[in-house]
Amino acid sequence: MEPAVVFDNVSLAFDENLVLDGVSFTVSKGSMVMLLGASGAGKSVILKLILGLLRPDSGSISVNGQRIDTMREHDLLRVRADMGMAFQEIALFDSLTVSENVGYRLDQESSLSEDDVQQRVEEVLGFVGLRDYLERMPSELSGGQRRRVAIARAMASRPKLLLLDDSTTGLDPITAVDVNEEIVKLRDLEHITCIMVTHQIRDAFYVATHEAVRQNGDLKIIELDAAQADNAEFMVLHDRRIVFRGSGSELLASQDKYVKEFLYMTLPPW
Ligand SMILES: Nc1ncnc2c1ncn2[C@@H]1O[C@H](COP(=O)(O)OP(=O)(O)O)[C@@H](O)[C@H]1O
Ligand SMILES: [Mg+2]
Numbered sequence: 001m002e003p004a005v006v007f008d009n010v011s012l013a014f015d016e017n018l019v020l021d022g023v024s025f026t027v028s029k030g031s032m033v034m035l036l037g038a039s040g041a042g043k044s045v046i047l048k049l050i051l052g053l054l055r056p057d058s059g060s061i062s063v064n065g066q067r068i069d070t071m072r073e074h075d076l077l078r079v080r081a082d083m084g085m086a087f088q089e090i091a092l093f094d095s096l097t098v099s100e101n102v103g104y105r106l107d108q109e110s111s112l113s114e115d116d117v118q119q120r121v122e123e124v125l126g127f128v129g130l131r132d133y134l135e136r137m138p139s140e141l142s143g144g145q146r147r148r149v150a151i152a153r154a155m156a157s158r159p160k161l162l163l164l165d166d167s168t169t170g171l172d173p174i175t176a177v178d179v180n181e182e183i184v185k186l187r188d189l190e191h192i193t194c195i196m197v198t199h200q201i202r203d204a205f206y207v208a209t210h211e212a213v214r215q216n217g218d219l220k221i222i223e224l225d226a227a228q229a230d231n232a233e234f235m236v237l238h239d240r241r242i243v244f245r246g247s248g249s250e251l252l253a254s255q256d257k258y259v260k261e262f263l264y265m266t267l268p269p270w
Contacts, residue, residue, distance in 0.1 A: 010059035084159030
């Protein structure tokens with residue numbers, strides 16, 4: 001099976017600022033990768049490269065078996081139709097209702113009937129606990145609710161690849177858990193590939209150590225003990241390169257100097 005995403009020796013600079021220097025990694029289909037790194041490390045740049053919004057200076061990038069770094073914009077639209085993304089800077093349309101915000105891509109890019117679009121919109125808003133907010137305007141929502149709408153919109157088209165850029169940063173801890181649980185459900189019940197950028201290590205571990213299961217028709221989120229928690233892989237981006245790749249327990253045990261410092265700064269006790 002071809003991988004969902006392949007970076008091969010990718011480098012990118014903005015003028016004098018070399019952001020990625022020979023970055024290589026593979027994300028298998030149906031897997032989940034947590035991309036960690038300090039602010040400014042290049043995490044969002046990696047997601048934008050996957051979307052084809054940026055192009056590398058050298059190296060190659062493939063998504064679902066297709067080279068996208070050399071692809072024409074017209075063909076990229078088709079590749080992007082299989083991706084859902086929720087960016088750090090949430091871009092909801094202020095003049096559209098919650099329901100319209102979530103449904104607009106489905107309206108434009110799918111062959112679904114109006115009723116089917118509406119049904120899917122209500123379903124994904126239900127996932128993020130906002131089914132009662134269909135007719136609200138974005139200005140009537142809290143920051144956390146807006147983020148959840150952005151995540152619902154990213155999920156609406158059942159993308160094969162979900163890209164989440166710091167979706168839980170700035171949320172209160174309770175809402176962050178709600179959002180994390182939705183991500184867990186998508187991974188375990190809809191079997192999507194997910195790359196989750198975060199600098200909230202707490203959220204990364206939550207997603208890695210929880211699993212969504214159906215029990216007697218009910219949906220449950222269960223906690224795995226740390227030893228079996230290989231539900232997500234971690235990558236740490238530092239100094240223009242991936243300096244770590246492995247499971248959560250390997251991350252905690254890493255002897256890499258930067259990884260140790262990063263964990264020391266971000267894990268309790270604070
Ligand atoms: N469009 C752009 N033009 C110039 N510099 C950029 C652009 N996008 C990102 N950068 C620079 O690339 C580096 C990585 O940015 P980014 O990927 O946003 O970091 P983060 O890991 O916080 O998401 C930063 O130094 C940023 O200033
Ligand atoms: Mg970023």
